[in-house]
Amino acid sequence: MTAPRPDEPPAPPDDELTRLAALHGVATSYSPSPGRTVIASATAVTRALAVLGVDAGTPQAVRAALAAREREAAERLLPPTVVSWTAGDHGGEHATCATLAALPPSTRLLIETEQGGTHTSVEGLPPGVHRLTATAPDGRTASAHLIVAPPHLPTPTATATLTSTPTPTPTPTPPGRTYGLLVQLYSLLSARSWGMGDLGDLAELAGWAGRALGAGFVQVNPLHAAVPGAPTDPSPYRPSSRRFPDPVHLRVEDVPEFAYVDEPDRVRALLERAGRLRETVLEKGALIDRDAVWELKREALELVAAVPLGPGRRAAYCDFLAGEGEALEDHATWCALAEVHGSDWHRWPEGLRDPRSADTARARRELMDRVDFWSRLAWLTDAQLTAAQRTAREAGMPVGIVHDLAVGVHPRGADAWAQQEFLAAGMSVGAPPDAFNARGQDWGLPPWRPDRLAESGYAPFRRLLRALFRYAGALRIDHVMGLFRLWWVPQGEPPTEGTYVRYDAEAMLAVLVLEASRAGAVVIGEDLGTVEPGVRETLRERGVLGTSVLWFERDWEGDGRPLPPERWRSDCLATATTHDLPSTASRLTGDHVELRDRLGLLTRSLEEERAEARADTGEWLGLLTRLGLLRGTGGGGDTSSEEAEVQAVHRFLLRTPARMIGVWLPDGVGDRRPQNLPGTWDQYPNWRLPIADAEGRPVTLEELAASPRLRALIDVLRQG
Numbered sequence: 165m166t167a168p169r170p171d172e173p174p175a176p177p178d179d180e181l182t183r184l185a186a187l188h189g190v191a192t193s194y195s196p197s198p199g200r201t202v203i204a205s206a207t208a209v210t211r212a213l214a215v216l217g218v219d220a221g222t223p224q225a226v227r228a229a230l231a232a233r234e235r236e237a238a239e240r241l242l243p244p245t246v247v248s249w250t251a252g253d254h255g256g257e258h259a260t261c262a263t264l265a266a267l268p269p270s271t272r273l274l275i276e277t278e279q280g281g282t283h284t285s286v287e288g289l290p291p292g293v294h295r296l297t298a299t300a301p302d303g304r305t306a307s308a309h310l311i312v313a314p315p316h317l318p319t320p321t322a323t324a325t326l327t328s329t330p331t332p333t334p335t336p337t338p339p340g341r342t343y344g345l346l347v348q349l350y351s352l353l354s355a356r357s358w359g360m361g362d363l364g365d366l367a368e369l370a371g372w373a374g375r376a377l378g379a380g381f382v383q384v385n386p387l388h389a390a391v392p393g394a395p396t397d398p399s400p401y402r403p404s405s406r407r408f409p410d411p412v413h414l415r416v417e418d419v420p421e422f423a424y425v426d427e428p429d430r431v432r433a434l435l436e437r438a439g440r441l442r443e444t445v446l447e448k449g450a451l452i453d454r455d456a457v458w459e460l461k462r463e464a465l466e467l468v469a470a471v472p473l474g475p476g477r478r479a480a481y482c483d484f485l486a487g488e489g490e491a492l493e494d495h496a497t498w499c500a501l502a503e504v505h506g507s508d509w510h511r512w513p514e515g516l517r518d519p520r521s522a523d524t525a526r527a528r529r530e531l532m533d534r535v536d537f538w539s540r541l542a543w544l545t546d547a548q549l550t551a552a553q554r555t556a557r558e559a560g561m562p563v564g565i566v567h568d569l570a571v572g573v574h575p576r577g578a579d580a581w582a583q584q585e586f587l588a589a590g591m592s593v594g595a596p597p598d599a600f601n602a603r604g605q606d607w608g609l610p611p612w613r614p615d616r617l618a619e620s621g622y623a624p625f626r627r628l629l630r631a632l633f634r635y636a637g638a639l640r641i642d643h644v645m646g647l648f649r650l651w652w653v654p655q656g657e658p659p660t661e662g663t664y665v666r667y668d669a670e671a672m673l674a675v676l677v678l679e680a681s682r683a684g685a686v687v688i689g690e691d692l693g694t695v696e697p698g699v700r701e702t703l704r705e706r707g708v709l710g711t712s713v714l715w716f717e718r719d720w721e722g723d724g725r726p727l728p729p730e731r732w733r734s735d736c737l738a739t740a741t742t743h744d745l746p747s748t749a750s751r752l753t754g755d756h757v758e759l760r761d762r763l764g765l766l767t768r769s770l771e772e773e774r775a776e777a778r779a780d781t782g783e784w785l786g787l788l789t790r791l792g793l794l795r796g797t798g799g800g801g802d803t804s805s806e807e808a809e810v811q812a813v814h815r816f817l818l819r820t821p822a823r824m825i826g827v828w829l830p831d832g833v834g835d836r837r838p839q840n841l842p843g844t845w846d847q848y849p850n851w852r853l854p855i856a857d858a859e860g861r862p863v864t865l866e867e868l869a870a871s872p873r874l875r876a877l878i879d880v881l882r883q884g
Contacts (some may be wrong), residue, residue, distance in 0.1 A: 165465060177206045183221060184230045185209050187237065188216055189614055189666035190252070196694065199212035207784040211654040212665055215588045216615055217808065220509050225427050233448065234798055237443035237831065241267070241306035242298055244618040247674045248286050248312045261286055274298045275310060286312070289679055293621055309621030314681045315676040319709030319823065339438070340560055342380030343825040343881050344371055348400075348743055348839050349413065350452055351855050352829070359441030359457040361387060363548040364415030365557040365865055366565070374559025377878050382556065383566035383640060385743065387413055387457045387549070389495075390505050391577045397540070397862045398851035399840075402608065404577030405508075407628050408495050409549060411465065411541040418551075419469035419544055422464070432672075434464050444589045446862045451852040463543075469537050472850055491627060492539055493528075494519050494582035500534035501527060508576040519582050549635040563820045563824075564637030564688055569628075571643040572609030585626050586616045588665075591765075593646070596652045597660055598694055604659025611650045614667045622675045629676060633683035635864065640737075644689025647672040648699055673706050677832035687848045688737050689822070692716065710736040714813060715751065729819035740813050740831065747828065749858065750836045752781060759837075763847045788812040791819070806858075807873060811880045818881060825881065832874030834858035 166171075177185065177192045190212045193203045219225040246703050248261035256503050262285060264273070275283040278292040289312045296310040314634045319340040350371060352361035366384065373379035388403030389410040390396050414421055423525040425431055437460055446452040473481060485492065495520070499511065505512045515523025528535055549565075558565035572593050573579040580587060587610040595605040617625060632639055637639050641647075648669040654663040688709045691700060700710060710733065717727040732738065741746045746756035757773045762764055766773050788794045795808060808856075810831055831838075835856050841848040854862040868874055 178223075179210060179224075180223070180226050180230055181206060183231065184218070184220060184226055187233045187589060188213060188218055188232070189558070190216070191664035191666065194596060194664050199802050200570065202596070205506055205661055208652075208657070208661050208663040209379070211490050212591070212652050214661055214698070215591055215652075216613065226778045227480075232402070232546040234495060237305075240508055241271075241300055241304050242296070243620050245309045245668070245671050246312060247670050248310065249315050249674070250289075250291060250312060259775070267298060268300050269675075270301045272654060273297070274299075278654045281326055283562065286310075291326035291681065293626065293678075294674075296474065298686045311372070311671060311674045313623070313678040313679065314458040315677075316705065317677050317687055318684055318685070322741050323597050341823055341825075343827065344379045344381030344383060344534060344563065344566070345563075346368070346739065346742075346826045347855075348851070350851070351455070351839060352852060352865055353442060353446060353854050353862065355442075356415070356443055358416065358438040358451045358460060359445060360412075360454060361414050361514065361865075362415045363545070363552055363586055364418055367548075367552040368865060370552060370556035370565060371559045374561040378560070378882055379878075380561050381563035381566050381638060381824070383638075383737075384560075384568065386568040386570045386642075388570060388573075389578065390454075391574045392458075392502060396458070397574070398454055400851065401477040401850070402574045403570055403579075404574055405495055405579045406570055406573055407579060407631050408542050409545045411545045412454060412461060414461060414465070414541075414545055416464045416468070418548060419465075419468050420477065421468045421473070424471045425467045427467060428751055430467065431464075434460065443852050446864060449860075449862070451849050452854060454852070461818055465541060466537075468538055481540065481543055484541060484546065488631075491582070492542060493535070495542065495578050496538035497524065497528045498578035498581050498694075499538040500531040502578075503534060504531070504758045509574065509581040512676040517581075519584075529854060546635065553637060554634045565635070566638040566640055566686075566688065568611075568640045569632060569642060571646055572607065572611065573607065576612050580610060581699055583624055586613055586620070587611070588652065589615050590653065590655045591652045594651050594659045594660060595693075596651050596664075603709060604653075604662065605872075606659045608652050611646075611652055611810045612664065612667070613663070618668060618671065622671055624673065626675050626679060629679040630682075633679055635683050636683070638686035638688060639680070639690045640690060640711075641676075641708075642690050644691050644703065645695055645699055647676070648696060648702075651719070667691050668701065673702070673708075676708070679781075686824075703734075704735050707735075711742075712736040712738045712820075712822065713742060713745065713869070715745075715784070726784050728787070729791075729816055730821070732822060734821035734823055736822050737826050738820050739826040739828065740810075740817065741828050744842055746838055748813055749806055749834045750838070751777075752785075754778065754781070756834050756838070759841070761794070763844060765847075767839075767844055784813075785809065788816055793819070811832075811877055814877060814880050827877065827881070829868070829874075830855050832873055832877050833863050833868065834873065835863075835880070836860070 169387050170653045175420060182192045190209055191204060192209055192654060193201050195201050213220045220229060225582060243263065246261065246263045273284055274297045275289065277283065277290060278294055279290060291314055294306065294310040294312065297305065297307045299305045314389040349366055350360040352365050354365045355367055370382045373382060386400040386403060388400065389405040391404040391409050391649050393408055398600045441456060441460065445452055459851065499513065501516060509517055515526060518524060589610065591611055593607050593609045593611045597604045641709060649664045649666045652665045653659050653663050675688060688711060689703055691710045692713065703710065712732060717732060718724055719727050750756045754777050757777045761770050785794065793831050794812040814827065836858060837853055840850045842849060856862050
């Protein structure tokens with residue numbers, strides 16, 4: 165195909181290419197807003213098809229591929245994966261399976277269940293991933309994975325201390341309503357931290373918040389393993405592995421073997437260095453230095469690894485190794501190889517780029533001590549994550565720890581190496597141009613291949629979820645719309661030259677519902693921004709909660725004004741802000757505009773931006789005042805008080821029917837700074853800031869627990 169000149173619009177796909185693309189789930193157009201359609205370039209469509217193993221490089225190739233695909237669809241008895249939803253929450257009667265209903269009459273079924281039984285019908289099948297074989301009357305036979313899932317997810321259990329504030333027109337308190345704290349774990353330093361927040365701090369926070377505050381959950385950032393580097397990418401949303409957590413989060417003193425390290429002078433020196441790292445952040449105002457923290461912890465963990473495990477601990481470790489199997493072996497092998505050859509596996513000797521090669525097997529044997537070291541760190545981290553969730557539940561939290569699942573993995577990391585067959589090489593996940601970003605976005609994360617997922621019965625997705633739910637009371641899924649479709653950007657092209665590729669959302673949701681139901685866990689989808697029609701409705705039907713942020717909740721289909729609390733959806737986590745947005749104090753005072761101006765991020769004049777921010781905040785404060793939520797109105801109170809306004813915002817959240825209400829922990833002490841400022845790289849210290857007060861002074865976990873301002877904010881939610 166002839167490439168267009170730079171000043172020409174991209175060539176649209178022709179009719180045959182459009183039909184071929186549709187059969188493979190590749191979009192040839194999209195609608196960024198109602199009534200507007202954007203045509204994807206033929207180049208983007210062709211390259212997406214190529215990644216899926218379809219040659220569409222010439223008109224002749226397109227015709228041949230189209231004929232082959234249509235013939236395959238006509239002759240195919242079963243798709244690779246079939247989904248069936250049960251009628252009840254605990255298995256039993258089959259409810260829906262359109263694929264099986266469409267089979268020829270008298271087709272015989274044989275179902276081998278994951279529990280070991282056999283069935284000839286989907287009626288009464290237990291939830292699980294089974295093996296289905298169908299034999300048609302004409303002799304055709306096909307096998308498929310059969311995912312049987314409950315119809316919807318569990319809902320949060322109610323927290324007794326949270327009730328709806330009485331209003332002139334009371335909003336009923338929805339079943340399972342609870343509130344909790346949102347925090348980036350690395351930013352939560354205590355008097356025991358080694359320079360950044362750790363899993364011991366998480367357990368302490370959960371225990372205190374559950375027992376003393378009546379909180380129902382604590383939500384944290386992704387704790388996935390990072391790609392090592394110099395420096396390491398601090399973003400928790402570009403991990404090396406989503407399957408395994410990062411040992412940098414370990415509380416070293418809580419590892420049982422640490423007490424038996426027989427080198428007192430070295431232990432003393434390590435603890436002194438840890439104290440200096442902590443002091444550098446808390447008392448001298450330095451940024452969190454993840455690499456320095458990991459260098460210190462790694463030295464300590466090398467000593468720990470030299471301590472023999474007792475019989476009981478050894479048995480527990482062996483059980484972990486057996487349970488994690490090949491996935492852990494791959495992860496630990498990648499870590500060991502990265503120590504020798506660097507963290508970009510594309511630059512390794514050719515034989516080591518394949519995790520199943522003979523060269524890799526030989527290297528694994530030669531590096532067995534290091535493979536065991538990294539396997540043990542995965543086990544220790546898993547144990548502390550499990551202990552944090554146990555502490556949360558013992559403290560009375562009905563949900564406990566809410567973990568965060570990043571949308572993808574770093575292309576140079578462990579998962580990208582181990583799961584190459586399931587990832588779309590040469591493609592990156594991103595977002596098309598929209599009202600907020602005219603250039604689109606490229607997140608640098610290789611997407612799943614939908615065809616390979618289906619062929620495997622969604623095995624890597626199932627294993628990922630099962631691992632996370634082992635220690636999560638709930639899971640937040642970043643960019644949950646990715647269960648339906650993802651914007652694929654070809655390598656070397658700008659985000660504008662991408663296209664959407666569709667996934668089997670029913671199968672993805674069935675796996676999610678199945679694994680979450682088995683764990684008794686809640687699922688929260690981050691569905692902010694542009695959402696395809698029908699997506700939120702489908703998620704709601706399956707019990708996936710959405711995310712509602714106060715400043716974005718306006719009547720967009722009407723007058724554009726702030727949405728009254730009674731019109732908010734109930735099936736959501738409602739918050740005032742997120743890690744990517746200004747803190748509530750910053751937004752109320754306009755500090756976020758001044759920050760973006762200092763960094764040169766404004767696209768209009770400072771006065772224009774200030775005026776728009778004041779107008780936006782003014783509308784919300786006006787609504788809070790009319791609803792009587794800004795205390796002190798007419799009674800001599802200080803309604804201009806920033807603290808009073810922050811409290812009023814949370815009184816408003818309490819008026820909504822939201823099932824879960826999240827309090828950004830830094831809001832409790834007036835922190836002005838966002839943890840991440842989108843659009844910046846080295847201009848702003850993203851992911852490296854400790855929680856601080858309004859003056860920018862770092863605040864420890866112990867000081868948070870004693871903070872009158874935080875207590876007053878929590879009392880807003882508890883008093884009701």
